[in-house]
Each structure stands twice: as structure tokens, then as C-alpha cells.
Amino acid sequence: EKATERKRQEEEEENEEEEEGKSPEQVEEERKAKEEADNAERMKQIAEAEEYAVMEVGDFVEDPEPGVNLDLLESNAFFVTLFCLDPVYDCQVDKLLQPAFDLFPDKEYLIMTVPHKAKKSSLMRHFIPVKEKLGGNFSHALYLCHRASLLGPMAITPATPDDRAELLDFLEEDPERDAYTDVLDGKAPGSTVYVARVIGQVAAVARVRRSSAPGTYSKFYELDSFIDSGHYGGDEHLDVENILVNPIFTRSTPGMLKQIMCMSGTCCAYCLLHPLVPIPEYLDFLTILRMRRLQDARFPPDIDPARTGLTTDLKMPPGPPALLHTNFRLLMQPKKDVDTRIVVIGSSDAALSLVEGLVSVPYLTFHRITLVAPGGLPGRLPRFRHDRLNYFDKELLWHGVAGKCGVVEGSLVGLDRQGSTVSVDLDGS
Structure with missing residues (x-):
């Protein structure tokens, strides 16, 4: 200045x-x-x-869903065609969005497209990335911003029985609805429900409890890469049992969890997801923890487990789940969105290890990773042998690849390096 x-x-x-x-x-x-x-x-x-x-951007070809007539639909968004900002005023970029919406009072969404390899500006932290459809060749990444996302910060409070009606209305047919009501009725001791409101309306809910398994996480996952368990007490770990966020406020989820951690007096948060379940976009700010190499269940014949330290004292978590993690240090370093298209061919050990390494980077969020392989992700590989480092059956479910990348079941038939396109023969086609 x-x-x-x-x-x-x-x-x-x-x-x-x-x-x-x-x-x-x-x-x-x-x-x-x-x-x-x-x-x-x-x-x-x-x-x-x-x-x-x-x-x-190129020519846009309309491809509506079956039974949808685009001529009968009214436009509910306006588009940013050019955005340039002096770096000196980068910290004041928030002041541009509200006046832009004021110019279009009848529109609710602001659309912005960004080249896949373009450097992201600070304006993008208010926009939500939109996933591409299979086979799409749009040359830009699409981002959306809703008018309501600018209304103000979330107000986080512990839920009380008086909030039952609002919670039931917000959860509607969500399968976790009964679990939330059990907490309000006192049937789930140890669990707490937090409600996030924006201008008095429920925007997100979360069900958490103090974690009793940080030692188990440290044993089966590479948790030591992010925290030193000796620096945290046993009551400073938080398990996020479930979280549900209005998609409009996806970008506010990290701030919501940060406030919950402050209110509960914890420093680390964990979230277990069932295998092969896509990770919700509002949890992209969490880091996938790599699992440790599983040990062989059989001990060598010349070793007595009872007289050594090889006896397993911590059981493997049931599921098996993918483990997401964050702490205050990671929350203070927001992840950067990466829209570069990455296509991995095959489902070999090398391919799976590459994708696993990409999705577990703590400071980057890859939105467009695609794995192309006949039959998709392998459901079963040969058992571990001393001469090969194949994944165990459970490891294929634990590493979280299925939840963070698109999987195309097919075979590679063509590669155009100049046009940056891959031709695939889909299975069953």
C-alpha cells in the first residue's frame, strides 16, 4: 500500500x-x-x-439430464468472465463478492471457470469446486459460490433437547438421524451434538466424542508423521462420529471443526469412514492417514510370543475403515486446490501406491484424479510374500483411494499427449 x-x-x-x-x-x-x-x-x-x-473454454455443448428441458428453466446464476486483481489488494478480495451479488439481486449463484493449470487466487477460497462427469472434456475447472455463503461466520453451540425439531428437519431422511436423537435423549453417553447456525438457521451438525483409541490409530496408521503422541494427553483427541453440512457452507467446515475442538478442549480430530465410501467434499480439508504395513499373523516357529513383545495388545479397528485426521497445525495451513487432471493407468501396486501418495498429501487437495483399470480397483490380490510387496485384502480398503479418486472400469486404447486425452474401452461396452 x-x-x-x-x-x-x-x-x-x-x-x-x-x-x-x-x-x-x-x-x-x-x-x-x-x-x-x-x-x-x-x-x-x-x-x-x-x-x-x-x-x-471452447464451444459448450448442452447435454441435459433425461427429461429436462433447458428452455423451460430460468437462469439462477451469473458468470465471471474476467478477474484481475492487484496483489496489493489481495487481502480485500472478500469485498468484491457482495457488490457483485448486489448487481444481480435475482441470482443466487456465482459461476467461475479456471484453467486446470492456472494459479489459484485468494478469491477461490469462497468457491466450491464442481466435480466433472465421466468423459467430460471441458477445458476449465468449474467453481460455484452461493449468495448465502457470504452472510457471516457460523455460530457453534452444543445441541439441547430444545433443538430437536430443527435437527430433525435438517437431517430429514439421513440414516444417522436416529443416532442424533439418541444423543439428545441421553441414550449415547459420551457423545455430543454440535449445531452450526447462520443467521439463526441450521447450516451444519456434528456428532463427536472424546477418542479412546489414539494408541490404536498410532499402531495401525502413520499418525506419527503428523503428531507426537507424547505431547498430547489422552483426553485431547476427538472422534468425529458424523458430520453433515449444507453444501453451500462447505468452505466453512474447517472453521466449524476448529471451534468444536476449542469448545471440547481437544487438539486432534479423527474421522473413520467405511470402506469404498466416497469422502464427502466438505471433509476434503482432512488428511488421509496411510496405514502401516500389516504384520503376518503367524509368528516364526522359533519365537514364543508369550515371552516377547510381539503379542498384539491393540486390536485392529472393525470395518476396516479409512482414517482421516487433522489438528490445529494442519487447520492453520489450509489446503490448496489442485485442478490438474491426473490419470493413472492400471491397478498395479505401483499405481495404487502413487494414488495413495497423492491423496494423503496434507497440504494439497486433488480434485481430478482418475484411475483407469479393467474391473476398476482390485478387490483381491495375492497374499503378502517376502519377494513382493503386494497389498493385503484389507489394505485395499484401508488406503482410501476409492474415496478420493474417480475409478473408470476399462482398458486404455489410445493416448493423445498433444491433446491431453485418453481413450478408454469401457468394460461391458
């Missing part, structure tokens, strides 16, 4: 020197001429940028 102010003062001093010896009429004429020239140059740059944007 100081540099911008200094530059403006220098320009004013230069203009004052040039205006000396000229009549007021001449100064006014030169000012108008300069203003018209600047406006013409600005409009030219905008036209060139819009033409380039249309060329980059």
Missing part, C-alpha cells in the same frame, strides 16, 4: 509540472483526452481477454 501511494504521489507531481504554463481549458482538454484514451485501452484489453477466455 505504501508503494502504491508513493507511485500515485509521484504521478501527481509529474502532472503538476506538466500543467505549469497552460491555461485551465488546455489542462481540462488534455485530462479528458487522456481519460478517453485510458478507457479505450482498457476496453480493448477487456475485449481481448474475453475473446481469449472464450477460445480457451
